[in-house]
Amino acid sequence: MDRDGGVSAPAPSLWRDRNFLTMWGGQALSQFGAQIVELALPVLAVLLLHATEAQVGYLNAAAMAAFLVVGLPAGAWIDRMRKRHVMIWADAVRALALAAVPARDAAARRSRLLGAERLPPARRPVAVGAVLVRTTGWLPARIVAVRPTTSHARILTLDVPGWPGNDPGQHLVIRLTAEDGYQAERSYSIASSGPGKRVELAVDTVPDGEVSPFLVEIAEVGDALEVKGPLGAYFVWHETDSDPVQLIAGGSGIVPLLAMARAHDRSGSTTPFRLLYSVRSAADALYRDEILDLGRHSLDLTWAYTRSAPEGWPDPVGRLTPERVAAATWSPAQHPLTFICGPTRFVEAAADAMVAAGHDPARVRTERFGG
Numbered sequence: 001m002d003r004d005g006g007v008s009a010p011a012p013s014l015w016r017d018r019n020f021l022t023m024w025g026g027q028a029l030s031q032f033g034a035q036i037v038e039l040a041l042p043v044l045a046v047l048l049l050h051a052t053e054a055q056v057g058y059l060n061a062a063a064m065a066a067f068l069v070v071g072l073p074a075g076a077w078i079d080r081m082r083k084r085h086v087m088i089w090a091d092a093v094r095a096l097a098l099a100a101v102p103a104r105d106a107a108a109r110r111s112r113l114l115g116a117e118r119l120p121p122a123r124r125p126v127a128v129g130a131v132l133v134r135t136t137g138w139l140p141a142r143i144v145a146v147r148p149t150t151s152h153a154r155i156l157t158l159d160v161p162g163w164p165g166n167d168p169g170q171h172l173v174i175r176l177t178a179e180d181g182y183q184a185e186r187s188y189s190i191a192s193s194g195p196g197k198r199v200e201l202a203v204d205t206v207p208d209g210e211v212s213p214f215l216v217e218i219a220e221v222g223d224a225l226e227v228k229g230p231l232g233a234y235f236v237w238h239e240t241d242s243d244p245v246q247l248i249a250g251g252s253g254i255v256p257l258l259a260m261a262r263a264h265d266r267s268g269s270t271t272p273f274r275l276l277y278s279v280r281s282a283a284d285a286l287y288r289d290e291i292l293d294l295g296r297h298s299l300d301l302t303w304a305y306t307r308s309a310p311e312g313w314p315d316p317v318g319r320l321t322p323e324r325v326a327a328a329t330w331s332p333a334q335h336p337l338t339f340i341c342g343p344t345r346f347v348e349a350a351a352d353a354m355v356a357a358g359h360d361p362a363r364v365r366t367e368r369f370g371g
């Protein structure tokens, strides 16, 4: 009954009011999203970015600070505006900002370099999906060719836009970045030299190593990585040098020395070049066919086998001795420039042998690969 004693019509239900339903639906959706964000952002920060407890605390504090710093003055200002428009715009901007997170993640996955599905779990930290990260000094590179050179070593050709070219003997650093941010960097000598953006490397597997088994067994054409270089100005041969050159390589230490022998052959230089290459067996020699070929034109070549030699091999099998080094290298009287490269102990033994034979230590240049 109303005051006049008439019967009033029941108030229309809010659930039939289109404006109310729109606002209710919009607010419910907005609050649902806000609650997910409240829960999801710290979880993402911890799981993907490995944020510490303190960093998660700062993240939450930053969210509260926005209310205090922006919310109060903005409230007074917004009071003069049409509320509906403000609410719609604020929610739309918030939705766009949040959508940027999965969109950015999807883009990163698309640019993934070293597909996780091809990686054995033991090596996931390095190669779970290295992503391209541009940093000053680092150049993006892509593998354009791979071929085996022994059963445990592989030649990789990289395309490196922006590569400035390199001298024979220089090296570069490779960087792999996993999706979780873990990075691994290793140095590799460059088998190629001269101008151009193609760079050739040869990587030998170090058993139980982190990066070399990945590069030898898993990396594929099309995979991308980063490189920094060329590096090293000391362990370099220049075509203008006319002194005889003595190269002494152990295992994968042949790579920078091959770059020098190739450059020497290519230039038609008459500088005498000599190589003493120590390997476990003929099958373990990197670039064996090419080295044999160079040995027929421009290189005085001596093989030293430490485990097994081809049948009928006249020389002893075993580690290099000072006597064997002296017999297979230029004499000090010829004043050669010597380059020695390989595992650390090999390099030290060979350098000691050269100095003991009477070579000027300042003319004996070394590059240690580790081990």
Ligand SMILES: Cc1cc2nc3c(=O)[nH]c(=O)nc-3n(C[C@H](O)[C@H](O)[C@H](O)COP(=O)(O)OP(=O)(O)OC[C@H]3O[C@@H](n4cnc5c(N)ncnc54)[C@H](O)[C@@H]3O)c2cc1C
Binding pocket: 171, 186, 187, 188, 189, 190, 202, 203, 204, 205, 206, 207, 208, 209, 210, 211, 212, 213, 252, 255, 256, 343, 367, 368, 369, 370, 371
């Ligand atoms: C200037 C420079 C140039 C190099 N050029 C080449 C190259 O052209 N080709 C190439 O195959 N390697 C090269 N190396 C070695 C390369 O940088 C890595 O050390 C090698 O690939 C092993 O890396 P990894 O991650 O597989 O092993 P890691 O996980 O780093 O090491 C695993 C284990 O192997 C030992 N180890 C590391 N390196 C060697 C090694 N070289 N020999 C024996 N044991 C080792 C470590 O002490 C460790 O115990 C170069 C190194 C330097 C410093």
